[in-house]
Amino acid sequence: MGLRTNSVHKGVYKDGSYNSVTTPIYPTSTFYFDGLGKNKGYDYTRSGNPTRTALEENIAALEGGVGASATATGMAAITAVVSLLKAGDHVITGDDIYGGTYRLFDQVFPKFGIEFSFLNMRDVNAVKAAVKENTKMIWIETPSNPLLNIVDLEAVIAIAKENKLISVVDNTFLSPYFQKPFEFGADIVVHSTTKYINGHSDVVGGAIVYGNKDLEERGRFLVNALGVSESPFDAWLVLRGVKTLGPRMEAHQANALAIAEFLEGHKNVKKVYYPGLKSHPQHDLIKKQMKGFGGMLSFELDTEKVSCDHLFHHLEYFCLAESLGGVESLIEHPWLMSHASMGEKGLRASGITEETIRVSVGIEDAKDLIADLEKALN
Numbered sequence: 001m002g003l004r005t006n007s008v009h010k011g012v013y014k015d016g017s018y019n020s021v022t023t024p025i026y027p028t029s030t031f032y033f034d035g036l037g038k039n040k041g042y043d044y045t046r047s048g049n050p051t052r053t054a055l056e057e058n059i060a061a062l063e064g065g066v067g068a069s070a071t072a073t074g075m076a077a078i079t080a081v082v083s084l085l086k087a088g089d090h091v092i093t094g095d096d097i098y099g100g101t102y103r104l105f106d107q108v109f110p111k112f113g114i115e116f117s118f119l120n121m122r123d124v125n126a127v128k129a130a131v132k133e134n135t136k137m138i139w140i141e142t143p144s145n146p147l148l149n150i151v152d153l154e155a156v157i158a159i160a161k162e163n164k165l166i167s168v169v170d171n172t173f174l175s176p177y178f179q180k181p182f183e184f185g186a187d188i189v190v191h192s193t194t195k196y197i198n199g200h201s202d203v204v205g206g207a208i209v210y211g212n213k214d215l216e217e218r219g220r221f222l223v224n225a226l227g228v229s230e231s232p233f234d235a236w237l238v239l240r241g242v243k244t245l246g247p248r249m250e251a252h253q254a255n256a257l258a259i260a261e262f263l264e265g266h267k268n269v270k271k272v273y274y275p276g277l278k279s280h281p282q283h284d285l286i287k288k289q290m291k292g293f294g295g296m297l298s299f300e301l302d303t304e305k306v307s308c309d310h311l312f313h314h315l316e317y318f319c320l321a322e323s324l325g326g327v328e329s330l331i332e333h334p335w336l337m338s339h340a341s342m343g344e345k346g347l348r349a350s351g352i353t354e355e356t357i358r359v360s361v362g363i364e365d366a367k368d369l370i371a372d373l374e375k376a377l378n
């Protein structure tokens with residue numbers, strides 16, 4: 001079945017008592033037993049809940065994994081995945097990953113003896129050279145945030161396989177509609193479902209999708225042990241949002257491409273980062289591993305001509321806000337907002353400047369969004 005069919009039909013538990021077409025919410029902390037050892041598959045909502053199970057089946061089908069865990073946030077999913085490791089283990093990751101992931105890897109897990117190397121993962125040889133005796137995991141984010149750099153999934157996952165490392169791909173930016181990391185041999189896919197999977201900016205959530213049964217068993221144990229599973233209400237909202245993933249991604253992409261082309265031709269813009277532009281330096285790789293370009297773009301504003309604040313204040317349809325992947329357009333300043341936790345050194349190393357602006361392009365009419373930007377940029 002195609003992804004759009006799966007996103008509408010997978011994991012939807014129609015309720016036979018009243019013939020509802022959608023999955024009900026089961027807001028219960030606990031489930032009664034019919035007798036000792038006899039229940040209907042659920043005992044306590046941290047461990048399992050039918051509404052959450054429905055969402056997990058849906059997301060697992062979209063990514064092509066053997067199963068999934070729905071978590072309270074994207075960071076909860078990432079915390080659970082890194083908890084597969086133990087003190088003394090080493091992880092290779094990018095120097096331009098999501099700011100919150102960077103913070104977790106830089107400031108929290110090292111306290112428990114897990115070591116991280118942050119490097120430019122576009123350089124496959126640098127990844128190869130970073131593998132050490134104690135390396136256990138490679139953490140990939142592609143396209144990266146906010147500069148839309150692309151990591152070669154096939155090449156980097158091959159390094160993981162040669163060295164028996166767990167390969168993890170954060171697929172939040174493209175969603176399974178535009179990129180399927182399991183097709184390149186990834187072991188685990190993670191999501192912040194807060195973003196495109198839910199798509200309506202009304203919930204935070206995450207997901208871990210497993211590429212094999214062994215990882216699924218270990219991952220499910222950790223999600224329950226750490227207590228990071230998603231509430232039934234939130235799971236229900238995400239299940240509702242995911243049904244329109246395909247049409248939304250098409251609309252995000254069409255608008256993002258139109259805006260990227262407009263910005264590239266504007267005199268007050270120095271540079272545009274968008275995988276759909278021919279000027280993107282990794283065009284061949286993009287064609288090889290991505291089914292589309294997504295709805296995120298960034299650009300360098302010529303702040304000698306227009307200040308960032310001027311731009312933000314004169315926009316009508318772009319909210320000045322962090323986050324991404326919702327139907328409404330958002331704009332923000334990575335240096336002072338989404339990526340501030342990286343600190344100046346980390347920001348410079350990843351290529352983010354005081355002039356970098358990130359846009360999450362919504363599904364409004366492209367002509368209105370472009371007119372809005374044109375007015376604010378002039």
Ligand SMILES: *Cc1c(COP(=O)(O)O)cnc(C)c1O
Pocket residue numbers: 073074075076098100101141145170172173191192193194195204205206
């Ligand atoms: C937002 C985001 C996260 C974290 O997800 P939360 O739901 O905010 O906890 C992780 N990775 C990427 C790429 C993100 O955009």
